[in-house]
Amino acid sequence: MRQSRLFTRTKKTAPKDEVSKNAELLIRAGFVHKEMAGVYDYLPLGLRTLNKIIGIIREEMNGLGAEELLMSSLQRPDVWKATDRWDSEKVDVWFKTTLQSGSELGLALTHEDPLTDLMRSFVSSYRDLPFSVYQFQTKFRNEMRAKSGIMRGREFIMKDLYSFARTEAELDAFYEEAALAYERIFARVGLGEETYKTFASGGIFSKYSHEFQTLCEAGEDIIYVDEEKRIAINEEVFTDEVLQELGLDKEKLVQKKAVEVGNIFKLGTRFSEPLSLTYKDEQGKDQMVIMGSYGIGPGRVMGAIVETHADDNGLVWPEAVAPFRVHLLSLGADEKATEIYEALEKAGIEVLYDDREASAGEKFADADLLGIPYRVVIGKRSQESGHAEVKKRTESAAQEVALESLVSYFQS
């Protein structure tokens, strides 16, 4: 894409009320626009990045055999009353609204309740199970404080996956598969090293749930990390009893700030019981469906990548999630640069081409701020030398690459 055609431009400053590093950088780079605390618009570069993250998650969900659907935000109270989650005393982040008829509706903050209700239309026999479904869907949460940029939204896209099984063993097997898929997701988006599978409190059905926590100074959670064993435990289960049970040595645990980028939870019959989601077993006897739920916020992942990867000069995107792979800068050599741009595009390499009338200093600063993995500079010198300067965003040294080898350089 030609940068001159992009309506966004970089800014020297972010709004004064913006206190989070991820939002500040994303706003300055033109990736997002702030509507209010906890509510951001995704602009073209930001949406490209978000969609890369969503694409990776979707691949892993499909790999689990889960089926994609898309549920509504508007929620009827009755299902949530059945599970005792409608009352704002019980769930304190509801946004509610009203139909013209006067009936109250909720805006979905998650979907266990309506989805369990929906499945009553489709599950009746043991032959219908097990299966799993997922969606990328906009959640609304009426957070009292929303100061972590796109890491804690009042409105945000969530990937929520739900599993439906006949037995605990079936649930456990899927849960382990989902945990592995989550590890692959965080590795693929570039958060593998910083992200710990973390023991957290479970529910009635299972002693623990698991969070995926990314170490990060801006995180709102405290976890205790065993770096050798690569596991962690959440503050809420940090007791001697739990440490003993998990075979962890208190001395080896390091206290860290972290952001929860994913969580997986064995729901058991928490929702199938109040909503009567049952199946007939092989003996024709009614049994409760056993459920699990598994969440990742792609926006929060994007925010965590910014927080953990950015440097003093701006954003730094891992290749798999970058809005473009190559940032091509023309410094007074538009003809040659355009030729290279067209060749790279033709080869299917995603290029942002800085064809703007701007100074070299401005173009270099913007390239750093935008954080695209490879910067390729075509200057007047290139025409004589026949070389372009290629520099990784994560490295300070550049290298010379022959113009005619550029396409194959990025294809390999």
Add this chain to the structure above:
Amino acid sequence: MRQSRLFTRTKKTAPKDEVSKNAELLIRAGFVHKEMAGVYDYLPLGLRTLNKIIGIIREEMNGLGAEELLMSSLQRPDVWKATDRWDSEKVDVWFKTTLQSGSELGLALTHEDPLTDLMRSFVSSYRDLPFSVYQFQTKFRNEMRAKSGIMRGREFIMKDLYSFARTEAELDAFYEEAALAYERIFARVGLGEETYKTFASGGIFSKYSHEFQTLCEAGEDIIYVDEEKRIAINEEVFTDEVLQELGLDKEKLVQKKAVEVGNIFKLGTRFSEPLSLTYKDEQGKDQMVIMGSYGIGPGRVMGAIVETHADDNGLVWPEAVAPFRVHLLSLGADEKATEIYEALEKAGIEVLYDDREASAGEKFADADLLGIPYRVVIGKRSQESGHAEVKKRTESAAQEVALESLVSYFQS
């Protein structure tokens, strides 16, 4: 995909309160689930269809050079007050909600107002114009009546495109391009013949706007069609003066029911003026940005396709939007059918494989209800004859195709 793995199944009946044909069929076929009047969940087959429609629209938007973004649903009142659209007396389909702090918020029913406000961050010079942006985003409208299934949602995905120009001539040029893109979209999704570009009332800025109206008994609009000239006019501008101006003969106009599947509108300075979206021209003088807006509801398009194409036996999908291209039925010949299924999948042909243990009658009835364009039957006879029975959903006669030619039959 193997049908045995699909959690949905067909139903004999839809909910009793469902009065629309599109929703009734889509619910019976397992494409959507009704949460309440005007609020539907998209289940796997429905989401695939919706995404096909979205994909076609996105291609055409990109073809216009428009940039994709994604704005928030939660809306601050101030921008809407500036344009005099916050008051429920002025705009009567608002859903409103409240932050914990007590501040009132709106749920976006469209995005002219916040988008115009956003662009103040990016537009300052004549060099920044013209450009256009679009999104696929969930709108909320508190409709008093919502009886048209997915054709009139209280919550629905809308593709909204907005153009920003310096002059009326620039707006006009883009408007004409957008109109052509819309015609291509309706042709590609299979509504070309039934859809008329329809003159409707404009605003202060332009005498007319245009709607794209699909002839359909379930439509809520009345239009007057000149079938020869392939144009129509909306009831609201059906006056002698307008007829004369457009050179239409009252005698030749036929009154029809129709559903508005798209609309395009020259906004002029309706929003840039109250929200102060200006640019400096070449003389350094402030000028108002001239805007246009262009909407299509992919869900409404899907509903209109159902209404116009379905027959007594069920849904009928045009190939470009069908959830799968081929519905492969195994009638007691699982081994051979599985072999064919794998070969088709490998060739990149989208197949729904009915590998369920079900009677032939059930499989045929379900295939008709689901409406996938090609039905391929592999029965016991196929093993002897070496042929499969291939039937188009729109035709009654089947033809025999040699098993070894099936892949190339669908590749051509």
